[in-house]
Amino acid sequence: MTLMTIIDDTALHQSKKKSQKLEKLWQDVEKKQTRNQRYQAKLDDFYEEFKPLIESKEHVVCKATATWIRHLLTFVPRKTIKGNQRETLYHWIQEELTILEANPFNPISTTELREHFTSLLIDYQSSMPKLDVSVDELEALREDLFAMFGQYLPLSDEELIDMIHQPERFQAYMQDMMSQDIHSDSENEYEDDFEWDGPDWDMNDDFSFGNDESELPMDSSLFEDRAMTKLYRQLANQLHPDKEQDPEKKALKKDLMQLLSQAKKDKDALSLLMMAQEHLPEYKLTADDDMLKRIEGALHSKIALLNQEHQFMQHGNDIKSEIWRRFGGGSKASRAKTLEQYGALLIVESEALYAKINSLTTVQALRKQLSQRAHQRQLNDMMGFEMFEDFLD
Structure with missing residues (x-):
C-alpha cells in the first residue's frame, strides 16, 4: 500500500514533487519495518533452536556453581582465615554469586545463599570477644560488608557497634535492606499490561493525546492533531474484540487492540495510519500544507527510530542478541557444531567445579x-x- 491512498488528493494536486517525496519516505519506513521484523524473527528462531539444546546444560552448571558457593561458605566461620585472606574469601563468594545471577538460564534463587552469607558473617562477628570495638575493627567490618554487598552501609559507628553486640538486630537490618532492593527492582519492571475486558475501557472517553507528558520516541506533532484522535476512535470502534463473536477473530482483534494501545502510548501516528490502510478501507486524511509538513517530520523520526531498533537488535545486551552474536555465525551446520561444542564445554565446567569442591577440603x-x-x-x-x-x- 502507499501513503497516498489515504490522503485526500485535493491537498496534493499542486505539489507532485512533495507527494513523491512523502511516498518515498513512507516506502522507506515500510522497508525498514520489514527488515527489523525479519531480523527479530531470525533472533527468535535461533533462540528457540538454542534453548532446548543448551538450557539443561546451563542448569547443570548453575547447580554446580551454587554447590561451590555453599562449599566456600563453610569456610566463613573459620577464625584462622584473617585479614586480607578473609576479605579475599568474601570477594570470591560475592564474585561467584554475581556470576550465577548473571546467567540468563539460572534456575537457582540466590536469596537463600545471600541470606546464609549474611548470617555467617553476623555469627562470625558475634563470636568475637564483646569488648570495646576499636576503630580498626570497625573499619575492617565495614570493608567486609563492602566486599559482601558492593557498597558501604549507611550505619554510624554507634549503630554498628550496637548491632555487633546484638546480632539479631543486624540480621533484621540486612533482611530489610535486601527486601527494599528487591522491591525497588520489581518497580522498574514493565507492568502496564493492556486489559480489554475490564471496567475501565470506554470507547467514548474524551481523551486528549497531548496530555501525556512521557518522553516521546518520535516527533509527536502529527500525533497530537485532532485528526489522529478521531482516527484512533474509529480504529478502536472497528477493532474492539467485544464486538466480535467468532473466537478466532476475537483473539485477532484483541492483538490488534494491543497494537493500537501501544501506538497511543508511543505517540506513533504513522502506526495509526498504517492500521487505517488495512482496516479502514474508506478512510481519507484531509491534509493541508501544515499537516503534510508534520507527516514528513513523523516519517523522518520513524525512520530514525527504526534504525535505532535495528542497531539495538544487532548490538544490544538482551539474551537473544547475545546468543546470536556468540553462536549465530556461519552456516546452519557450523552453528549446530558450535552449539554441540559449547554444550560439552558446559558439562566439563560443571565437572571441574565438583572436582574443586572435592579437592578443596x-x-x-x-x-x-x-x-x-x-x-x-x-x-x-x-x-x-x-x-x-x-x-x-
Whole structure:
C-alpha cells in the first residue's frame, strides 16, 4: 500500500514533487519495518533452536556453581582465615554469586545463599570477644560488608557497634535492606499490561493525546492533531474484540487492540495510519500544507527510530542478541557444531567445579588459593594503574 491512498488528493494536486517525496519516505519506513521484523524473527528462531539444546546444560552448571558457593561458605566461620585472606574469601563468594545471577538460564534463587552469607558473617562477628570495638575493627567490618554487598552501609559507628553486640538486630537490618532492593527492582519492571475486558475501557472517553507528558520516541506533532484522535476512535470502534463473536477473530482483534494501545502510548501516528490502510478501507486524511509538513517530520523520526531498533537488535545486551552474536555465525551446520561444542564445554565446567569442591577440603588448601587470588588481584590492580598512567602520559 502507499501513503497516498489515504490522503485526500485535493491537498496534493499542486505539489507532485512533495507527494513523491512523502511516498518515498513512507516506502522507506515500510522497508525498514520489514527488515527489523525479519531480523527479530531470525533472533527468535535461533533462540528457540538454542534453548532446548543448551538450557539443561546451563542448569547443570548453575547447580554446580551454587554447590561451590555453599562449599566456600563453610569456610566463613573459620577464625584462622584473617585479614586480607578473609576479605579475599568474601570477594570470591560475592564474585561467584554475581556470576550465577548473571546467567540468563539460572534456575537457582540466590536469596537463600545471600541470606546464609549474611548470617555467617553476623555469627562470625558475634563470636568475637564483646569488648570495646576499636576503630580498626570497625573499619575492617565495614570493608567486609563492602566486599559482601558492593557498597558501604549507611550505619554510624554507634549503630554498628550496637548491632555487633546484638546480632539479631543486624540480621533484621540486612533482611530489610535486601527486601527494599528487591522491591525497588520489581518497580522498574514493565507492568502496564493492556486489559480489554475490564471496567475501565470506554470507547467514548474524551481523551486528549497531548496530555501525556512521557518522553516521546518520535516527533509527536502529527500525533497530537485532532485528526489522529478521531482516527484512533474509529480504529478502536472497528477493532474492539467485544464486538466480535467468532473466537478466532476475537483473539485477532484483541492483538490488534494491543497494537493500537501501544501506538497511543508511543505517540506513533504513522502506526495509526498504517492500521487505517488495512482496516479502514474508506478512510481519507484531509491534509493541508501544515499537516503534510508534520507527516514528513513523523516519517523522518520513524525512520530514525527504526534504525535505532535495528542497531539495538544487532548490538544490544538482551539474551537473544547475545546468543546470536556468540553462536549465530556461519552456516546452519557450523552453528549446530558450535552449539554441540559449547554444550560439552558446559558439562566439563560443571565437572571441574565438583572436582574443586572435592579437592578443596581443608583451611590450609583454601588459604593457599586465597593467597594466589589476592596476589593476582594485586597484579591486576598494578597493571590497571600502569595503563592509566600511560594513558595520562
